[in-house]
Amino acid sequence: MASNPISRLTLQRLPTYLSYLKNLPEGSPPNISAAVIAAGLGLGEVQVRKDLASVSNAGRPKFGYSVLELVKDLEHFLGYGIYHRAVLVGVGNLGLALLSYPGFMDYGLHIVAAFDVNRALIGSTVDQRPILPAEALSGYCRESGIQIGVLTVPAAAAQSCCDALVSGGVRAIWNFAPVHLQVPPGVLVQRENMASSLALLSYHLKTQNGSPEKSD
Numbered sequence: 001m002a003s004n005p006i007s008r009l010t011l012q013r014l015p016t017y018l019s020y021l022k023n024l025p026e027g028s029p030p031n032i033s034a035a036v037i038a039a040g041l042g043l044g045e046v047q048v049r050k051d052l053a054s055v056s057n058a059g060r061p062k063f064g065y066s067v068l069e070l071v072k073d074l075e076h077f078l079g080y081g082i083y084h085r086a087v088l089v090g091v092g093n094l095g096l097a098l099l100s101y102p103g104f105m106d107y108g109l110h111i112v113a114a115f116d117v118n119r120a121l122i123g124s125t126v127d128q129r130p131i132l133p134a135e136a137l138s139g140y141c142r143e144s145g146i147q148i149g150v151l152t153v154p155a156a157a158a159q160s161c162c163d164a165l166v167s168g169g170v171r172a173i174w175n176f177a178p179v180h181l182q183v184p185p186g187v188l189v190q191r192e193n194m195a196s197s198l199a200l201l202s203y204h205l206k207t208q209n210g211s212p213e214k215s216d
Helices: 008-022 035-040 045-053 069-077 093-100 102-107 134-145 153-166 192-211
Strands: 065-066 084-089 107-117 129-133 148-151 174-175 187-193
Touching: 008 035, 008 045, 008 069, 035 045, 035 065, 035 134, 045 187, 084 093, 084 134, 084 153, 093 107, 102 107, 129 134, 134 153, 148 153, 153 174
Parallel strands: 084 107, 084 148, 107 129, 148 174, 174 187
Antiparallel strands: none
């Protein structure tokens, strides 16, 4: 297994490999080749081999990868089974949807509380997670050992909420707000840029179907 740092792109592909392997049909062979994985995911075989070699020694010449070993190595590397306590800030439509999604636990994300400025929401719960006042954010994070903050607030409020998370000791922020956040060294921000994703989809449709007619 390689000891060199893994690139961000490789790291982003690893959960895709894990999901693919865990969803193989029942009765599938115990071993799988890089070529089969590559074909199943629409990736290059060389890329698959390189990615998997960075986290696992499960591959054997002529035999491929032991599916069970590879799943175990991927889960271990990604930290699955190790739960990181998180809070969500901003209980609007998107925040409520994320807060209600049970699948995050499968990836080690345990959202324990939410925060909002809407007094009508404060004091209520979503799936037994309390909604607390935004002004309590830093103190709660510090006292509860929160590691991850999920930001689903409007752009204008994102930086102040980010600062509150950092002040509370949070060192990883999953940002859904359409704004670039300023953070000190040692804090990682992962931004979900929906506008960029939609632009790629729109451009794909445009190139496949020709330029759409402009509306007046």
